[in-house]
Structures are given as C-alpha cells and as structure tokens.
Amino acid sequence: xxxxxxxxxxxxxxxxxxxxxxxxxxxxxxxxxxxxxxxxxxxxxxxxxxxxxxxxxxxxxxxxxxxxxxxxxxxxxxxxxxxxxxxxxxxxxxxxxxxxxxxxxxxxxxxxxxxxxxxxxxxxxxxxxxxxxxxxxxxxxxxxxxxxxxxxxxxxxxxxxxxxxxxxxxxxxxxxxxxxxxxxxxxxxxxxxxxxxxxxxxxxxxxxxxxxxxxxxxxxxxxxxxxxxxxxxxxxxxxxxxxxxxxxxxxxxxxxxxxxxxxxxxxxxxxxxxxxxxxxxxxxxxxxxxxxxxxxxxxxxxxxxxxxxxxxxxx
Numbered sequence: 021x022x023x024x025x026x027x028x029x030x031x032x033x034x035x036x037x038x039x040x041x042x043x044x045x046x047x048x049x050x051x052x053x054x055x056x057x058x059x060x061x062x063x064x065x066x067x068x069x070x071x072x073x074x075x076x077x078x079x080x081x082x083x084x085x086x087x088x089x090x091x092x093x094x095x096x097x098x099x100x101x102x103x104x105x106x107x108x109x110x111x112x113x114x115x116x117x118x119x120x121x122x123x124x125x126x127x128x129x130x131x132x133x134x135x136x137x138x139x140x141x142x143x144x145x146x147x148x149x150x151x152x153x154x155x156x157x158x159x160x161x162x163x164x165x166x167x168x169x170x171x172x173x174x175x176x177x178x179x180x181x182x183x184x185x186x187x188x189x190x191x192x193x194x195x196x197x198x199x200x201x202x203x204x205x206x207x208x209x210x211x212x213x214x215x216x217x218x219x220x221x222x223x224x225x226x227x228x229x230x231x232x233x234x235x236x237x238x239x240x241x242x243x244x245x246x247x248x249x250x251x252x253x254x255x256x257x258x259x260x261x262x263x264x265x266x267x268x269x270x271x272x273x274x275x276x277x278x279x280x281x282x283x284x285x286x287x288x289x290x291x292x293x294x295x296x297x298x299x300x301x302x303x304x305x306x307x308x309x310x311x312x313x314x315x316x317x318x319x320x321x322x323x324x325x326x327x328x329x330x331x332x333x334x335x
Contacts, residue, residue, distance in 0.1 A: 026330060027130040027142040029123070030150045031193045036226050039196055043171075044335035046160055046318075046325025053083030054331040058114035060084045062145070063105070065091045065120050066256055070292065071145050071153065074319035075117055078327055081320075084114065096125060103132035110140040115327060121257070123147035141330045148185060148257075154291050155189035156322035158249070159197060161315040165287050166246060173198030173228055178245040178282070180204045180238045180272055181299050182265075183211045186251050186291050191219050191232055198228030204241035206268045210234055238272050242281040249289040250274045250299045266298065275301045279309065287311045 027033060034042060045051060060079040064072065072088065079086040089109075096102050106129035109116050116133075120126055123144075130142040144152055162172040177194060179187050183205045191201045191211075201219075203211055211219070211234045219232040235241050242248055253269045254262045274288060288300075288310040296302040304310060 025134060025139050025141050028152055028326060028330065029126045029130065029142065029144045029147075031152045031155050031189055031196070032222065033152075036196050036228070038329070039193065041335055042156065042325045042329045043159065043163070044325075045328050045333055046156065046321045047163070048335070051082060051324060051328050051333060054328050054333050055079060055082040055084030055114060058084050059112050060086045060327070061089060061109040061113040061116045062086055063089045063094055063096075063109070063116070063118040063120075064145070065096065065118075065125075066146065068119055068145075070316055070319050071119060074153070074157075075145060075323045077320050078323035081324055082328055082331070084327070087113070096120070102128040105129070106132045106142070107136060107138070110138045113140065115141055115143060115330060117143040117145050119145035120147050123149035143326065143330070146185070149188075151186050151189045152193075153319065153322055153326065154186055155193040156326060157315060157318040158190050158289060158291070159193050160318040160321055161289060161311060162194075162199070162247060164314065164318070165311050171197055172246070173230075174200075175246040176200040176202065176244065177247040177249055178202045178204065178238075178241040179249045180241060180274055180278070181250045181269065182209050182253055182255070183215075183234075184251060184255055187211075188215060188219075190249065192222060195219060195223035195230035195232055196226045196228070198226070198230045200230060201232045202241040202245065203232065203234045204236065204238040204272070205234070206272065207236060209265075209268060210236070238278060239281055242278050245282045245286055247287050247289060248274055248279060248282055251291055252293065252295055253299050269299070273299060273301060274304055276303055279304055285309075289315050292316060
C-alpha cells in the first residue's frame with residue numbers, strides 16, 4: 021500500500037515546477053511554522069558540520085523540533101534494520117532526514133513507510149549517490165550572486181574535479197534550471213556514458229535550454245565560464261585512495277591561472293570542507309571572487325524551503 025508521500029532522495033524526485041516552488045519558498049524571508057509541534061528526525065551515519073546545523077536550524081525556523089541521532093545510537097542493520105528504524109522514528113516525527121553510507125538505505129526506509137501506509141517523507145541529507153540539499157543550496161547561491169531575478173539560466177558553470185555525488189546532483193539541478201554545465205575530470209573519475217546520457221535527457225525534458233558536457237581538460241571547461249566549482253578529490257570513505265587520487269588529479273586545481281580563464285567577474289564555489297593546495301588554492305578560496313561562505317549559509321535556506329514544501333507549504 022502506498023500513501024503517495026513525497027520522498028526526496030534525489031533532486032529528480034522534484035519536477036521542474038516543483039523545484040521552482042522549493043526555490044521560491046527557500047528565498048522567502050519568512051515562512052509559516054508548518055512544522056509546529058512536530059519532530060524532525062536527523063539520522064547521521066557520517067560526520068557532518070554544515071548539513072546538521074543547516075537542517076536543525078531550518079526545522080526550528082519552521083516550528084519543528086529536530087532530534088539528532090548518531091550512527092552509534094541507531095546502528096542501522098546492526099542493532100535494527102533500516103526498515104525498523106524508519107517505522108520507529110515515524111511514530112514520533114513528521115519528517116525523517118538521513119545522511120547514510122549507502123543510498124539503498126534511504127530507498128529501504130522510504131519503501132518501508134510507504135508499505136506501512138505511513139505519511140512521513142524521507143529526505144536525503146547525503147548518500148554515496150546523491151546530495152540534493154547541497155545542490156539546492158548551490159542553485160540558490162548562483163541565483164543570488166549571478167542574478168538578475170529569474171536565476172542563472174543561460175549561464176555556464178564549470179565543475180573541475182571528481183564527478184562524485186555532489187557533482188551529479190549539482191549538474192541535475194542546474195540543467196533543470198537552464199544552466200550550461202561543463203564537467204572536467206581525469207580519466208576514470210568523470211561522468212560515465214550512462215550518467216551523461218541521463219543528464220542530457222534531463223536537460224532536454226526540462227526544456228529550459230540547459231546542457232551538460234564532459235571533458236578531460238579543465239582549462240577548456242573553465243574558458244569563459246560564469247562560475248567555477250570544485251570539491252575534495254578524496255571524499256569520506258575514500259581515504260585509502262588519497263595518494264592515488266592526488267596523482268590522478270594533478271592539473272585539476274582551481275587556482276588563479278584557471279580562474280583567469282573564466283569570464284570576467286566569474287565566481288568560485290566549493291561545497292566544503294576544502295583542502296587548500298589540492299583541489300583549490302588558498303588564494304582563490306580566500307579571494308574576493310569566492311562565494312563559499314554565502315554558499316554554506318544557503319544550506320539552511322535550501323533545507324527550510326524543502327522541509328516547508330514537504331509539509332504542504334506553497335509559494
């Protein structure tokens with residue numbers, strides 16, 4: 021049995037029009053307390069700084085009560101199955117948010133609640149496959165810094181580095197918004213043919229003129245771009261690959277020379293944490309064209325808009 025509950029495990033769980041609604045809510049200075057008197061479960065299997073703070077404060081701003089639950093407390097599939105964890109938390113909370121090691125955990129949680137006919141949405145706070153909250157914050161940042169009102173449609177963003185979960189989620193939300201996305205990665209770390217094809221199909225279906233291209237040349241990707249974006253070369257759980265990755269990503273650092281290839285006034289984004297001297301230089305990260313702290317601040321607005329939308333608010 022299914023409740024028709026809207027879970028957001030990936031940005032593509034939102035249609036283009038629904039994405040617009042979430043963004044509109046996120047950009048409003050004040051929203052009604054649509055979570056008043058309810059709990060918001062925050063399950064974290066991985067460490068967090070921005071995601072935890074952003075989601076907790078977003079829930080509070082909507083009148084909700086966030087409850088943080090660490091990995092050692094819940095023990096997904098060790099102490100209890102993912103399905104049992106979801107059913108239990110749904111007894112107490114209006115929304116279940118989770119940051120997990122395996123995307124399949126989120127799918128199982130959402131499936132268990134749907135099967136039990138429980139109207140509690142599951143929200144992905146990061147998985148190995150997707151990071152929708154970060155992508156929403158990135159879109160809000162670009163709307164803020166690239167303007168004018170109406171967003172960054174028609175602009176070009178170059179992502180330089182590992183085509184990881186952050187990159188894929190970013191590309192999805194941007195092509196849905198009419199942005200031209202270029203992804204530059206070394207061989208073996210870029211967008212696969214299947215993923216690239218899906219992004220091209222998404223851009224076409226959105227009908228807003230967005231596009232995606234993949235290249236191994238960061239200089240070509242950056243040429244004339246309105247924004248440069250990068251992320252760590254070695255994500256959580258890949259620490260054993262750090263030395264190999266540093267070698268593979270030589271030449272993919274976002275430095276002043278690369279930024280100079282971008283359009284005049286181009287901005288620089290980084291989802292953080294940053295490894296200065298690897299994927300980005302300190303000079304660029306601390307420079308006037310970096311908007312990483314505005315980007316971090318948008319994490320709260322993104323979650324506020326998403327949680328409000330899931331609770332029934334509309335712009």
